Amino acid sequence: SQQGEEDPQALSIQEGENATMNCSYKTSINNLQWYRQNSGRGLVHLILIRSNEREKHSGRLRVTLDTSKKSSSLLITASRAADTASYFCATGPKNTGFQKLVFGTGTRLLVSP
Amino acid sequence: GAVVSQHPSWVICKSGTSVKIECRSLDFQATTMFWYRQFPKQSLMLMATSNEGSKATYEQGVEKDKFLINHASLTLSTLTVTSAHPEDSSFYICSAFLNTEAFFGQGTRLTVV
Numbered sequence: 550s551q552q553g554e555e556d557p558q559a560l561s562i563q564e565g566e567n568a569t570m571n572c573s574y575k576t577s578i579n580n581l582q583w584y585r586q587n588s589g590r591g592l593v594h595l596i597l598i599r600s601n602e603r604e605k606h607s608g609r610l611r612v613t614l615d616t617s618k619k620s621s622s623l624l625i626t627a628s629r630a631a632d633t634a635s636y637f638c639a640t641g642p643k644n645t646g647f648q649k650l651v652f653g654t655g656t657r658l659l660v661s662p
Numbered sequence: 663g664a665v666v667s668q669h670p671s672w673v674i675c676k677s678g679t680s681v682k683i684e685c686r687s688l689d690f691q692a693t694t695m696f697w698y699r700q701f702p703k704q705s706l707m708l709m710a711t712s713n714e715g716s717k718a719t720y721e722q723g724v725e726k727d728k729f730l731i732n733h734a735s736l737t738l739s740t741l742t743v744t745s746a747h748p749e750d751s752s753f754y755i756c757s758a759f760l761n762t763e764a765f766f767g768q769g770t771r772l773t774v775v
Contacts, residue, residue: 590768591668591766592706592757593766594764594766649708650708652707654704
């Protein structure tokens with residue numbers, strides 16, 4: 550399977566703490582994207598990092614990419630209860646074009662007030 | 663951002679019947695749309711690529727006669743689950759790209775009884 554792996558599978562933290570999720574993938578990529586999914590809903594795009602970038606910030610989000618290790622991390626700082634959701638990384642493999650996304654297994658984040 | 667609308671949000675049908683799910687790009691044109699399937703607490707798996715004006719491309723293991731895809735216009739793709747069985751019960755999500763960013767529909771929860 551081409552599917553990427555994410556860890557941890559589940560993460561439970563208190564409001565104000567930071568949350569770090571890791572993603573590993575298998576093929577050469579054009580870019581890597583992180584998505585958020587609230588229970589039973591569609592996906593919301595959070596951030597895209599290109600294969601030639603190493604780090605990217607957006608608000609309380611920080612994403613890193615290490616193409617030599619085929620891995621990425623998503624850091625959510627100063628978490629809030631509203632951040633409770635599932636988070637998925639998705640890669641656009643080079644050999645299939647960037648649009649054919651391959652999703653990781655996801656991390657379920659629970660932020661308690 | 664761009665909007666992709668999926669309808670219905672949920673549907674319950676009897677075994678043996680067919681169900682049609684619509685995916686519309688509301689404010690942009692999409693020559694290609696993607697259909698995913700998601701089982702509870704699992705990741706999204708790409709089922710097929712819907713191509714406007716031509717046949718859909720199915721991923722390995724996805725039955726094309728079971729999951730009929732039609733992309734008759736630049737803003738509409740439909741997925742029809744034919745002769746539905748309880749094992750087809752799942753969450754189905756479509757997406758379309760605008761530039762490099764994927765926008766997802768709200769998803770359709772299909773329950774086959």
